[in-house]
Amino acid sequence: MKKERYLKEAVYSILFPRHCPICDEIVSLGTDICETCEKKLPYITEPSCKKCGKQLEEEEREYCSDCNRKVHAFKQGKAVFSYKKEMKLSMYRFKYANRREYASFYAKAAAEQYGEWMKRRGIEVIIPIPMYGGKKRKRGYNQAETFAKSLGKEMKIPVDARLLKRVKNTIPQKELNDTQRKDNLKRAFQLRTNIVEYSKILLVDDIYTTGSTMDAAAWCLRNAGVEDIYVLSICIGEGY
Ligand SMILES: [Zn+2]
Ligand SMILES: [Zn+2]
Numbered sequence: 192m193k194k195e196r197y198l199k200e201a202v203y204s205i206l207f208p209r210h211c212p213i214c215d216e217i218v219s220l221g222t223d224i225c226e227t228c229e230k231k232l233p234y235i236t237e238p239s240c241k242k243c244g245k246q247l248e249e250e251e252r253e254y255c256s257d258c259n260r261k262v263h264a265f266k267q268g269k270a271v272f273s274y275k276k277e278m279k280l281s282m283y284r285f286k287y288a289n290r291r292e293y294a295s296f297y298a299k300a301a302a303e304q305y306g307e308w309m310k311r312r313g314i315e316v317i318i319p320i321p322m323y324g325g326k327k328r329k330r331g332y333n334q335a336e337t338f339a340k341s342l343g344k345e346m347k348i349p350v351d352a353r354l355l356k357r358v359k360n361t362i363p364q365k366e367l368n369d370t371q372r373k374d375n376l377k378r379a380f381q382l383r384t385n386i387v388e389y390s391k392i393l394l395v396d397d398i399y400t401t402g403s404t405m406d407a408a409a410w411c412l413r414n415a416g417v418e419d420i421y422v423l424s425i426c427i428g429e430g431y
Contacts, residue, residue, distance in 0.1 A: 212281045212293040223296040233273040234304070235427065243402055244269040245427050263402055264409035265420045267312075269305050270399055270427030271297065278426050282397055286334045294334075297425045298341035305423065309346060309393060312421055316389045317343050317350045320396040320408055321357040321380070338425060339395045348393075355408060356381045369401070376407035382415055391419040399424035 208217040213228035238247040242258040272278045284290040319339035327333050336352045343350035359379045394408055405422045412420055
C-alpha cells in the first residue's frame with residue numbers, strides 16, 4: 192500500500208514537477224523547497240507585535256507603531272514571513288503566475304509555526320479574504336482561498352469560502368493613504384447569510400500591509416455578532 196502511494200506520488204511529480212517557492216526551480220522528489228532557499232526565508236521571530244504579528248526590532252516594544260495608534264477589529268494576528276525581497280517574488284508568482292502549488296509549502300510553514308496557537312484559540316473555521324467576483328473570473332483563482340484550503344487540510348479545520356463576499360472591486364490599497372484606504376474598504380464585504388454559526392474564526396490572506404482589509408472583513412463579521420476573530424497571513428509588511 193505504502194509502495195503504491197509512493198509510486199503514485201513519484202509519477203505525479205514527474206508529470207507535474209514541483210517548483211521551489213523562492214527560486215522557482217524544480218525541486219527534488221519529496222521536497223517542496225530547495226535547501227539553499229530554505230535558509231534565506233525571512234521567518235517572523237520574536238520579538239513580534241503582540242497585536243498584528245509584525246516583526247519588531249526592539250525587545251522592549253509590545254506593539255508596532257501601526258497598532259499603537261490604531262484599533263483593530265480582530266483579536267490577534269500572526270504572519271509566517273516578512274514581506275522582503277525573496278517573498279515578494281514568491282507572492283507575485285503565487286498570485287499572478289498560476290503558481291498555486293506554492294500554497295502547500297506556505298500552509299505547512301504556517302501550521303508548523305502557528306498550529307499550537309490556532310489550537311489554543313479553538314479556531315472553528317478558516318475564512319479566506321474573498322476577491323471581487325469579476326477579478327476572480329479573470330485570474331481564475333483567489334490566492335487567499337488556495338492558501339486557506341491548504342491550511343485547512345494541514346490543520347484539519349474546515350474552510351468556508353462562501354460566507355464572506357466582496358461586493359466592491361476596490362482600488363489596490365498600496366495606491367492610497369490611510370483615510371482613502373478606509374473609504375475604499377467601507378462596505379466592501381458582505382455576508383451571504385444573516386446568521387453566522389461560528390464563534391471563533393481565522394481570517395486568512397496572502398499579504399498583510401496595514402491590516403485595513405482584514406479589519407474591514409473582521410468588522411463585517413463582528414456586526415453579525417462574532418467576537419473572536421483572529422487573522423493569519425503568509426506575509427506581513429515590515430514594522431517600525
Ligand atoms: Zn529554491
Ligand atoms: Zn502591529
